Amino acid sequence: MFTGASQFALVSVADNPVAGAASAIMLGTRNAMYGLRLTSILRVRGARKAVAAQLVIDESTAMAIGQSNDDDGRVGFWATGIAVFVFWNLATLIGALGADAIGNPEDFGLDAAAPAAFIALLAPRLRGREPWVVAIAAGVVALMVTPFVPDGVPILLAAVVAVVAGLRSPR
Amino acid sequence: MWAAILGASLGCYLLKVAGLSVPGRILADPRVERIGGLLPVALLSAFIAMQTFTVDDQLELSARVVGAGVAVFAVWRRAPFLVVILAAMGATALVRALA
Numbered sequence: 001m002f003t004g005a006s007q008f009a010l011v012s013v014a015d016n017p018v019a020g021a022a023s024a025i026m027l028g029t030r031n032a033m034y035g036l037r038l039t040s041i042l043r044v045r046g047a048r049k050a051v052a053a054q055l056v057i058d059e060s061t062a063m064a065i066g067q068s069n070d071d072d073g074r075v076g077f078w079a080t081g082i083a084v085f086v087f088w089n090l091a092t093l094i095g096a097l098g099a100d101a102i103g104n105p106e107d108f109g110l111d112a113a114a115p116a117a118f119i120a121l122l123a124p125r126l127r128g129r130e131p132w133v134v135a136i137a138a139g140v141v142a143l144m145v146t147p148f149v150p151d152g153v154p155i156l157l158a159a160v161v162a163v164v165a166g167l168r169s170p171r
Numbered sequence: 172m173w174a175a176i177l178g179a180s181l182g183c184y185l186l187k188v189a190g191l192s193v194p195g196r197i198l199a200d201p202r203v204e205r206i207g208g209l210l211p212v213a214l215l216s217a218f219i220a221m222q223t224f225t226v227d228d229q230l231e232l233s234a235r236v237v238g239a240g241v242a243v244f245a246v247w248r249r250a251p252f253l254v255v256i257l258a259a260m261g262a263t264a265l266v267r268a269l270a
Contacts, residue, residue: 006183018175139216
């Protein structure tokens with residue numbers, strides 16, 4: 001299992017393995033949705049698809065779809081997917097062995113890096129009224145539900161905003 | 172417990188494969204294409220909102236909000252990608268150090 005929200009979900013309800021597995025799988029559904037968008041960018045088959053699939057996560061998808069052409073998108077996907085896969089699992093191992101010795105990464109603002117990167121990726125897409133409306137609606141929806149639903153669900157609801165907007169606006 | 176881990180792992184992986192396996196003619200549908208264009212906008216915006224305004228799943232104004240503000244300014248000033256990220260990190264760290 002290489003998809004953070006699902007891992008956290010499974011661990012956080014560890015006393016009820018069935019509920020944990022169910023919520024982990026439910027949270028993983030957004031990766032299937034990411035795949036819909038990635039298929040045309042990656043154009044992978046066979047064994048490469050099997051490998052690519054495991055690397056389909058929030059970060060690699062964001063870096064792939066944030067590029068202006070498919071070539072850059074592929075580079076973004078593979079570089080991000082492999083980098084996160086290696087360091088995520090390495091860090092998980094280190095954490096399991098004893099995280100007490102590590103300083104607090106928040107002291108140097110590391111947690112601000114991801115939103116800043118996403119802001120830079122989103123900005124070029126906000127041309128015209130529709131993307132602005134969708135962006136604001138999705139952000140507001142995600143924020144409003146975050147305190148009440150498991151990790152990953154706000155993202156799914158934000159995706160619903162895009163689907164509804166896409167179905168409603170024939171151009 | 173191990174059955175739950177293995178079952179959930181398999182399920183999560185198969186979902187990823189399924190997403191990459193949808194045939195091209197469905198993707199060519201104009202509605203799917205429109206949704207495909209709007210999905211990244213909605214997802215990126217939701218990520219930004221959540222990572223900026225929530226801490227441990229609760230709404231909270233943290234030093235990250237300052238970082239995000241600096242990032243928006245930097246993007247508006249057409250700063251390079253790395254500069255945007257480093258400026259946001261620096262601003263967030265500075266606010267934490269002063270607080």
